[in-house]
Amino acid sequence: xxTQAPRFWRSIPQRYNLKGTHCTRCNEYFFPPRNLCPNCxxxxxxxxxTFKGTGTVVTYTTIYxxxxxxxxxxxxxxxxxxxDEGPRVTGQMVSSPEGVRIGMRVRPVFRILGKEGDRGIIYxxxxxAPQTEQx
Amino acid sequence: MVSGIVSxxxxxxxxxxxxxEIARVWGDGDDISEGxxxxxxxxxxxxxxxxxxxxxxxxxxxxxANVDPRRIGAIYAGSESHPYAVKPTGTIVGxxxxxxxxxxxxxxxxxxxxxxAAIQACLGLVGSGDIDxxxxxxxxxxxxxxxxxxxxxxxxxxxxxxxGREDLAAEIESFYSFTTDTPDFWRREGMPYPEHGxxxxxxxxxxxxxxxxxxxxxxxxxxxxxxxxYAVFHQPNGKxxxxxxKMLGFSKLQIxxxxxxxxxxxxxxxxxxxxxxxxxxxxxxxDRIFVTSFGSGAGSDAFxxxxxxxxxxxxxxxxxxxxxxxxxxxxxxxxxxxxxxxLRI
Numbered sequence: 334x335x336t337q338a339p340r341f342w343r344s345i346p347q348r349y350n351l352k353g354t355h356c357t358r359c360n361e362y363f364f365p366p367r368n369l370c371p372n373c374x375x376x377x378x379x380x381x382x383t384f385k386g387t388g389t390v391v392t393y394t395t396i397y398x399x400x401x402x403x404x405x406x407x408x409x410x411x412x413x414x415x416x417d418e419g420p421r422v423t424g425q426m427v428s429s430p431e432g433v434r435i436g437m438r439v440r441p442v443f444r445i446l447g448k449e450g451d452r453g454i455i456y457x458x459x460x461x462a463p464q465t466e467q468x
Numbered sequence: 469m470v471s472g473i474v475s476x477x478x479x480x481x482x483x484x485x486x487x488x489e490i491a492r493v494w495g496d497g498d499d500i501s502e503g504x505x506x507x508x509x510x511x512x513x514x515x516x517x518x519x520x521x522x523x524x525x526x527x528x529x530x531x532x533a534n535v536d537p538r539r540i541g542a543i544y545a546g547s548e549s550h551p552y553a554v555k556p557t558g559t560i561v562g563x564x565x566x567x568x569x570x571x572x573x574x575x576x577x578x579x580x581x582x583x584x585a586a587i588q589a590c591l592g593l594v595g596s597g598d599i600d601x602x603x604x605x606x607x608x609x610x611x612x613x614x615x616x617x618x619x620x621x622x623x624x625x626x627x628x629x630x631x632g633r634e635d636l637a638a639e640i641e642s643f644y645s646f647t648t649d650t651p652d653f654w655r656r657e658g659m660p661y662p663e664h665g666x667x668x669x670x671x672x673x674x675x676x677x678x679x680x681x682x683x684x685x686x687x688x689x690x691x692x693x694x695x696x697x698y699a700v701f702h703q704p705n706g707k708x709x710x711x712x713x714k715m716l717g718f719s720k721l722q723i724x725x726x727x728x729x730x731x732x733x734x735x736x737x738x739x740x741x742x743x744x745x746x747x748x749x750x751x752x753x754x755d756r757i758f759v760t761s762f763g764s765g766a767g768s769d770a771f772x773x774x775x776x777x778x779x780x781x782x783x784x785x786x787x788x789x790x791x792x793x794x795x796x797x798x799x800x801x802x803x804x805x806x807x808x809x810x811l812r813i
Binding site for chain 2: 345349350383405406427442443444445446454455457460465
């Protein structure tokens, strides 16, 4: 069995805690992290930044026919989410399709993203859930 | 040295199935719900397991008291449904809560009491001064074979406790354990569902161990049930904790705040610890709480806990047990079977 463990391992900080970067010179945030600011270039000052994970649904689609590793999850919602700091990320919504609408507020949750079958590693990471009024 | 609970957090999946819905499928009568005193149980989402539950509970514990995760020196995760047989749950929790890499970790298994065993291990390391904070977790997505009695109660949920010496929300005054070789419930390597001894899980297992640990601690401390405001006992169903409380001399009022099994089922390693969290959610400074877990195989850990002023400062920092219980979405048996992976394609 081939494993994607090294590839997954390298992205653990981003997947678990939405770690990206922030240019303190132009105040732009990057996710996934960039080691070069396209605005400031050589004058950039980049620092590691952990995104809050809260944001807004820009658009979404419902998956009914999924690839092998996701077929048990159907129907599920894949959304483009604008994080409060600015970047847009593609993520899975933890909600029925009826519970998702454009413009709704979301928060991060820790879930299984996928598995390498019954014998391989389990990929964990961030999905998004509708934010309740109290939050 | 005084040590105890710096913070706590829980997580209960939002999906539920009513016990009567399970009884409908297997042809059992509606009275099974009354007999067990369990009316519904929590069900994990398709992408939840003991690790995701442990992480959410641990994040709630850190958020509640605004604790710097880099202070954590040990993570012990108790469960009987660790998703990996080899690859510690604690490593994933540590990375997900942004602890430093300078911590020790191990996974615990002692049926339903692995979480309280994790608390004891943290108390040892904290008490000796070797670490600043320990993170003890009990989390499970427990298994019950289709049609087995366990299926009516086997639920999902977890709780995390930060154990330390400073800024205590509750002091752990003392603890006492009682352990014997009693094969009342087990799961062999590679088997998907546990087996159990039916009624043998009662008198020689649950009642003997819980009452022995509880009496042992009260004798050691010179206390009696009237010295405590609240009590929490492991909750495999709604009958056992009520009966053992009565045997020991605790009243229904003392156990009521922590008796969550009728609404969420038996969360195994999370059971007693979620009951304690529900009690801490309403306890006042100065209250004393008596807690006794039970793990099949078999053993019990009893704790005497004294609530401190700081509980008032941290209580609202994370969702309460009642918040999670109130956020419920109901499934029929078909969807429940899909959620639990009982359908083989």
